[in-house]
Amino acid sequence: MSAGTPASPLAIHATGIVKAFPGVVANDHVDFDLRTGEVHALLGENGAGKSTLMNILAGLYSPDAGEIRVNGQPVSFRSPRDAIAAGIGMVHQHFALVPSQTVTENVLLGLDRPRFRLDLRRHDEEVRELALSVGLRIDPRARIWQLSVGEQQRVETLKLLHRGARILIMDEPTAVLAPHEIDELFTTLRAMTAAGRSVVFISHKLGEVLAIADRITVMRRGHVTAAGIPAAGATMDELARQMVGRTVLERITRTEREPGDVVLEVRGVEADNDRGVPALRGASLQVRSGEIVGVAAVAGNGQAELAGVVTGLRACRGTVRVSGEDIANRSPVVAIRRGVGHVPEDRNLVGSAPNLSLVDNAMMKRYRDRPIASGLLIDEDAARGLAERLKDGYQVAAPSVDSEARLLSGGNLQRLILGREMETSPRLLVAVQPTRGLDVGAIERVHQLLLDLRTAGAAILLISEELDELFALADRIDVMYEGRVVGSFPPDPALVHEIGLHMTGGAAAA
């Protein structure tokens, strides 16, 4: 690791940065410095102000106060274009790529040159060389839609490098990556810093931060709680404390419980994904009552489609029995009536209707039935009562049940959704990435709710990319690879390598 020595010039030196949004001070006199040639991790929970700070450095926001120096020169960015001119580029969590165009075309998009005639072949070569120089594996002629999320991230990185970025800000780059892709990313980051570039690495995963960073800055609620401490001497416990302000040992209670009858039985299911490509190729699994079955898989191996098939949202071939009745290929209503609850992956647009009130969101699954339905009408009082019950019972912090769902924070929205599904006393709950993007406190509450539901005797199919989450909650972990269940493991953290091998198809090859 090419740790920048204290003597090397500061690539970025930001002092006293203040940025307020209506109702919240996202950055309250924040200082941050980045040395040339280092990987500096910025650690913090969601809402700690990490992204705000980096958006300021990348020219997306203007700070309300504070000074930024790049290589010693004071700067004032009005747009990302100014920032990139000063050598700062940011890889966002959501990519801005044109799916139908090639890698090279995307890299060139928006540049002043080439002006008119586009000699793609020459630029393909240029992009290939640039990629090789930092160890990015990418085919310049591939079209974006053909690429995996990890590869698309590499294109975003290439775009910035091509524009001459010397400082790269990566916003939670590992959130979308498979384990082996993370290793590749780290190799690339090291290659870049070795060549004199500097990297800011935003994350909330302690293990990764310790693995890649030279120095670490921790933020909490708009303040810096640890400024540029060397990663070498840091420990997970210490960092976690600085991140959340208290020790984080999940205090969830988990009772031992004998599983009951089989509730969900999936056998030989095949289904296509949204692009019409086979995603499930004969998947089979079982979940019993009072049991949490975790599904571990790298994104795109059919786990999302599995959730769709079980909840009636996706067409399929094969058998999906819930308490004995085959509900495959029926409709979402059939699944709902059969007692299948669903915490969807996209809580903002699938799990809730953003511009409707909490009342409207609370009754999504129950507006057809008494007491909410009264004939063809909706009983206003019953609907409000349900919303109030969810708001109080599941600690949904909102001004009132008339507030719009989009105004809730991720954790509050997720508790509303979980509460709504739990209030229907589901026989089976399908939970997909239920804690993605939530902070530590919110994760703990979601975990406890899932365990409570298990205690109550529901069968739970938990699909998660967080192996730690599966180890903490699941009674059994089924690993999916290329649309099939390729292995079933007890939730023993000692098996992580074995599970990882199955997730990446290594077990089949061996």
Place this chain on the structure above:
Amino acid sequence: MIVSLEPRVAAPRWLAPAAVVAAVIAALVSGGIVIAIAGGDPIRSYAHIFVAAFGSIGVVSDTLVKATPLILTGLACAVAFRMRLWNIGAEGQFLMGAWGASAVVLLPILPAGTPGPVLIPAMVVAGALAGAAWALAPGILRARLGVNEIITSLMLNYVALFWVQYWVFGPWSEGGFQQTRPFPPEAWLPRLTDFAAGNPMLGGLTVHLGLVFGLIAAALLWVVLERGRWGYELRLTGDSPAAARYAGINIGRTIVVVFLVSGALAGIAGMSEVSGVVHRLQDRISPGYGYTAIIIAYLARFGPFRVVVAAILFGALILAGREIQPSGVPAMIQGFVLFALIVAEVLVKYRVRIGRPAASTA
């Protein structure tokens, strides 16, 4: 100096209605400026418009007659727009409704001499069915294939226009004129003036039963949309189709049903116009009611009772257009209203920031 738009996190509840009122005022002021530039006196012009539309019981009745088709077509648009289905085809559905109602008398579907209490309900049903049928194709195409309903519904307006022209110039033409023979009185919607024998006060008041159709439709829609399960499904689907599917709503079916209801309402508007006002089918039966309805639905923010109010205002404008010179003034004001509404919508959703971006204090 830069002007930028920032999304509002939470718009206060009063903002949207206030913006509509402000938009109407802004439209009237802009119209006034144009009138002044043209050498007119805006205050007198507006006063004249007001008197021409509301100055006596007689003109109020005329205003309501003009408002009647606007109420029904406005409701047709509002119900579709709620689900973000942009049915721009109310004009064509109106024409087909007028044709369908006429067909009952002229084809004829019911024999001559059928008494009014049978004939008129049959005409209402025929108008509703014809309007709904005209909306069915855009609905199915949108639901099944995702075809843009704006294009399909708009294009079908021209087809409907030619269809009506074919019948009034051809098979149903009366002596080669572009109109059919008049309907027999049994096919007329009762008007207030028809009861003048018993109450002389009602003499000359041409407001007809179609207005009651409009008011009943508004009340029914309000209950269904604001208090009903179906209205909830529309709200949910309009806001997030993925969430609606997740909640178990059959989106395709909901889209088709919304188009059918929308088309039926516009069809009843057409029936009410031929049966209540013109008493025959003729070319140019609509001066663009189905298009004005779009503005009305927006002005009313898709609320059924607000549609009634907005339709009466526009009815007044249309009526006054005949009274004042130049007669383009009401059309101009309509245009300004639409324009101001679109601006207001942006201002409700976004906050305008004017100024330099805060630079780092060096």
